[in-house]
Amino acid sequence: MSVDINTRIIGTGKYKAEGVLTNHDLEKMVDTSDQWITERTGISERRIAPKDVATSDMAAGAVKEALDMAGKKPDDIDMIICGTVTGDMPLPSTAAMIQKKIGASNMCPAFDVSAACAGFIYGLSVADAFIKTGKAKTVAIVGTEMLTRFMDFEDRNTCVLFGDGAGAVIATADQSDRGILSTHLYTDSSLTAALQIPGGGSLEPASAETIANRRHFIQMEGREVFKVAVKYLSDAAETAVKANGYSVDDVNVVSAHQANMRILSAVSKRVNIPLEKFALNLKYYGNTSSASIPISLDEAVREGKVSENDLVLMIALGGGISWGSALIKW
Numbered sequence: 001m002s003v004d005i006n007t008r009i010i011g012t013g014k015y016k017a018e019g020v021l022t023n024h025d026l027e028k029m030v031d032t033s034d035q036w037i038t039e040r041t042g043i044s045e046r047r048i049a050p051k052d053v054a055t056s057d058m059a060a061g062a063v064k065e066a067l068d069m070a071g072k073k074p075d076d077i078d079m080i081i082c083g084t085v086t087g088d089m090p091l092p093s094t095a096a097m098i099q100k101k102i103g104a105s106n107m108c109p110a111f112d113v114s115a116a117c118a119g120f121i122y123g124l125s126v127a128d129a130f131i132k133t134g135k136a137k138t139v140a141i142v143g144t145e146m147l148t149r150f151m152d153f154e155d156r157n158t159c160v161l162f163g164d165g166a167g168a169v170i171a172t173a174d175q176s177d178r179g180i181l182s183t184h185l186y187t188d189s190s191l192t193a194a195l196q197i198p199g200g201g202s203l204e205p206a207s208a209e210t211i212a213n214r215r216h217f218i219q220m221e222g223r224e225v226f227k228v229a230v231k232y233l234s235d236a237a238e239t240a241v242k243a244n245g246y247s248v249d250d251v252n253v254v255s256a257h258q259a260n261m262r263i264l265s266a267v268s269k270r271v272n273i274p275l276e277k278f279a280l281n282l283k284y285y286g287n288t289s290s291a292s293i294p295i296s297l298d299e300a301v302r303e304g305k306v307s308e309n310d311l312v313l314m315i316a317l318g319g320g321i322s323w324g325s326a327l328i329k330w
């Protein structure tokens with residue numbers, strides 16, 4: 001493996017779904033309150049995509065924006081990696097749809113990674129490995145989720161949390177010392193049942209019964225996930241920084257998966273990185289799973305909050321339980 005190749009992010013983009021569903025709207029749908037949602041999660045509203053838009057449409061929009069920023073064309077991409085748990089359909093991959101919708105005709109490999117809310121970091125890690133081994137040069141990595149279509153709007157435990165959206169980056173082989181310094185990936189399978197869509201797979205194939213029993217919607221044991229989230233995300237953040245010989249004080253920007261402000265506040269305290277360094281938009285998007293990091297990263301980049309040579313720390317955790325980190329010299 002050549003040590004001279006680095007993986008540098010040269011473009012970011014996002015798809016911001018048009019529709020807005022506020023906490024007050026939800027008060028009319030389930031037994032909840034704006035106060036409960038705000039205090040327990042930090043979410044005020046979430047985005048909802050129009051009915052005729054698919055997960056791959058949002059992703060393609062995000063990739064096109066990222067290509068523009070990178071100054072690249074669709075056929076310059078030689079790999080498309082898509083993190084999603086709410087793809088267009090089980091077969092084929094959403095990444096294949098993205099290739100078509102961005103207008104690429106170079107037949108580059110395109111595939112999905114399934115790591116729930118950590119899907120973007122998993123995808124970034126795969127891209128980094130392909131680029132550093134010389135097997136790919138320019139990769140589009142996307143996180144895209146249409147969570148509101150997998151939501152039980154009769155279940156207040158979940159329907160107040162999630163939203164739709166997509167974010168993307170273009171990463172390319174680079175000879176400078178800037179780029180992805182490390183990625184660390186983890187899975188703890190002792191909690192697979194804590195966050196799942198139980199119906200529609202080989203275990204419970206779709207049937208009138210699975211539909212009647214609402215098995216095709218997201219189910220979450222929020223408290224169980226919350227308990228491990230703070231520890232696993234904090235440990236991952238500290239490991240990433242230490243592995244590269246830095247201290248937490250050196251981190252300039254944290255681009256974290258946003259599920260709950262209380263989780264992020266606890267991580268911030270535990271690892272001693274002030275919340276002001278976190279790129280946050282949970283209040284307006286809700287939890288967008290794999291899209292949460294690339295959307296907030298894109299907003300931070302476009303608002304000029306990320307400068308050349310800044311140390312950017314990414315951390316995410318979701319169903320699996322799968323989680324991970326990436327440390328990037330921007």
Ligand code: UT7
Nearest residue numbers: 032033036040117156157160222223225226229259260318
């Ligand atoms: O993104 C992937 C990873 N996911 C996460 O990281 C999510 C982690 N978990 C969480 O963020 C939190 O656990 C939740 C936001 C999901 C829930 O917050 P919580 O403080 O853990 O609440 P809880 O589940 O312990 O429920 C507390 C109470 C319950 O009532 P009782 O049993 O105490 O009477 C719930 O029934 O709050 C009730 N509750 C609600 N009340 C009003 C649950 N959902 C709602 C709601 N509105 N929407």
